[in-house]
Amino acid sequence: MPAAESDFASTAATIGIIGVGVALFDIALIPGMIIGVAAAIAPKYVPKLGERLEPVFTTAVRGAYKVTKLARGAVAEAQEKVLDIAAEVEAEDTATSAGSGDAH
Known part of the structure; x- marks a missing residue:
């Protein structure tokens, strides 16, 4: 697996684990988490x-x-x-x- 795919898979796994934790804590926090994740990874994976x-x-x-x-x-x-x-x-x-x- 190339480094970029490994990095993306690692990031996706981390986000998934955090998402499950957030869902267990309070389901209402998920939309904010999604927006935050998108804002954090968008510049890296979609620079234009x-x-x-x-x-x-x-x-x-x-x-x-x-x-x-x-x-x-x-x-x-x-x-x-x-x-x-x-x-x-x-x-x-x-x-x-x-x-x-x-x-x-």
Whole structure:
């Protein structure tokens, strides 16, 4: 077995053993472990991946920015409506209190 294959097999075995340990400890940790492993081994086994993924990453960031901007606008509009309703309720309560005070 060539050194590169042996190194990959050793890395895969180590990752497998750690994965089993993580699964025994808490299954919810597995996605984070997978992301960490991928981030650690990607530069070694796929050196040109960064160059290829840069346009995808840029597009994803731009899309996330646009969605965030739209969400902020929607939240601001909803917040304004809630504050308007709260002000109306407070005005009605004040008017009701003032009206009941005059009746006594």
